[in-house]
Amino acid sequence: MTEKLSEETRGPLLKPLFATGWEMDGARDALRKTFQFSDFVDAFAFMTKSAIWAEKWNHHPEWSNTYNRVTVVLTTHDVGGISALDAKLARKMDGLV
Numbered sequence: 001m002t003e004k005l006s007e008e009t010r011g012p013l014l015k016p017l018f019a020t021g022w023e024m025d026g027a028r029d030a031l032r033k034t035f036q037f038s039d040f041v042d043a044f045a046f047m048t049k050s051a052i053w054a055e056k057w058n059h060h061p062e063w064s065n066t067y068n069r070v071t072v073v074l075t076t077h078d079v080g081g082i083s084a085l086d087a088k089l090a091r092k093m094d095g096l097v
């Protein structure tokens, strides 16, 4: 679960995420997406819900919030790149919107 995804395995895992707006970070082996909400309260509610899953799975996003936007970067620090956990958390975050 926490191995860096190989070129062969990442295709099928990441393709559905690219379809929902995730993209490869330009600089690192990481997934990136900016979520937009109607206001700060909704953005922060999304962060709160995501944080509960992140803590439950011991897998934590890099993220920043500006008013109604939340930019999320997912990568697995322990392996230096994207693992299945990043795909799992990305899918979960999409579902929490």
Ligand SMILES: C[C@H](O)[C@H](O)[C@H]1CNC2=NC(N)=NC(=O)C2=N1
Binding pocket: 058, 059, 060, 061, 074, 075, 076, 077, 078, 079
């Ligand atoms: C010690 C602790 O279990 C590790 O540092 C966990 C915590 N959360 C983590 N989150 C992410 N995104 N990558 C990690 O490698 C990671 N490792």
